[in-house]
Amino acid sequence: MKKRQIGMLLCAAAAAIALAGCGSGKTKTEDTKAGQESSKETGKESSQAAAGGDVVIKVFSNLPDRTSGQGLIEQMLFDQYMEKNPNVKIQVEALDDESYKTKFKAYASGSDMPDLVNAWGQPSFLDEVIDAGLLAELNPADYKDYGFIQGALDGFSKDGKLYGLARNTDVMAFYYNKSMFEKYGVKVPETYDDLLAAVNTFKAAGVIPVSMDGSDKWPLSIYINALYQQYNGSSSSKEIREAVKTGDYSNEAWTKSLDQLKKSIDAGIFQTGFETTDYATSMNLFTNGQAAMYYMGSWEMSMATNENIPEEIRNNIGVFNMPAVEGGKGTKTDLTAWNGGGHAVTANSKVKAEAIKLLNYMYQPENWSKLCWEKGVCMSAQNFSQYLTGKETALQLEFVDKVNHATSISGVTFNDLGTNQFKTVSEDASVEFAIGQLTAKDFTDKLAGAMKK
Incomplete structure (x- = not known):
């Protein structure tokens, strides 16, 4: 499949009613202000990391299989991040969807919420979590070059603020x-x-x-x-x-x-x-x-x-x-x-800045999007056209073709x-x-x- 055809896929998804409009509604000035406030809030933590102090990031994932599929990709990125940042240790707790949601509620009612968590960009899950103040606000300007398709971040946004990143289409x-x-x-x-x-x-x-x-x-x-x-x-x-x-x-x-x-x-x-x-x-x-x-x-x-x-x-x-x-x-x-599952950082994380750095590393286009496509795992919520290998499985191409020719989504x-x-x-x-x-x-x-x- 030619790159232009994959580009058409993303345009089709963008034009569809369900995936339209991913803007956060914030001005550039507001983005800058949010970034400055975030930097002040986590300055001590970042200084400790820069000085080589050990940082432990606790991750709560709904991808229990770490040997195949998205769980494998997630673990690969964690391993790569730890290799690049020897002072960072990533501890993963992974459960299947329903067990995950049950334990997430338990975490939410206590004070030991992990630092990086899975979140679904859907009102039934995210609205109450955001209203409870459980998720850290992210700076939309950080992701302007990440290639998220139009509408992909809508489900992770509320009142013009961004609280998470979408994994897949x-x-x-x-x-x-x-x-x-x-x-x-x-x-x-x-x-x-x-x-x-x-x-x-x-x-x-x-x-x-x-x-x-x-x-x-x-x-x-x-x-x-x-x-x-x-x-x-x-x-x-x-x-x-x-x-x-x-x-x-x-x-x-x-x-x-x-x-x-x-x-x-x-x-x-x-x-x-x-x-x-x-x-x-x-x-x-x-x-x-x-x-x-x-x-x-x-x-x-x-x-x-x-x-x-x-x-x-x-x-x-x-x-x-x-x-x-x-x-x-x-x-x-x-x-x-739809654009559903994704990742978010918890608001009260003691290593919030480092958890956001990990999140941002995971979603750099050459990481999550590239690996998922090359491994035939899923269609990311980002433009993956540049990562075509010519060795795509028939299933990959069939799904791409379906989105490419969708009359409604x-x-x-x-x-x-x-x-x-x-x-x-x-x-x-x-x-x-x-x-x-x-x-x-x-x-x-x-x-x-x-x-x-």
């Missing part, structure tokens, strides 16, 4: 086993009816059609969001935000999306017990050949290079978007995508658009609906009620 889609599709004569679904036909074929052959991580709940919420996009097309992002804000879920696309999900589950689209299947198990069902498809994000594109996955699997992984639904306004080029999905309470209620409701404990009306009533509390 995340795209949700169906991974599929090409050789398994060929074996059973299944074509890549163009429509949702095609997908349901594929479900019937794989079920008849004793193969799990789509592996679903139901235990973590958010994948099911995103699935509903993606179906909504297919029913209402490019206007979906605005409509969904308005629904969460007002509590008005009268748009028939909600009912249609929920009905389609229920019809799919009744047809056996997911594995038995999907509601209690965790992230690792659902992924293993796909990577060991028990499932023909796997619904997950682009951050798992490194499956194609992960040598722990059997070669016949990793060499035959493709990806497709949520298919178009009958009578819907959307198309298969409407993308469920969802932005943050409904479950993350409200408060933390709303997130909990909406994701619980997604699972409860999926297993038949709620009707479609019960589901939307729960969402409406959650924002009124």
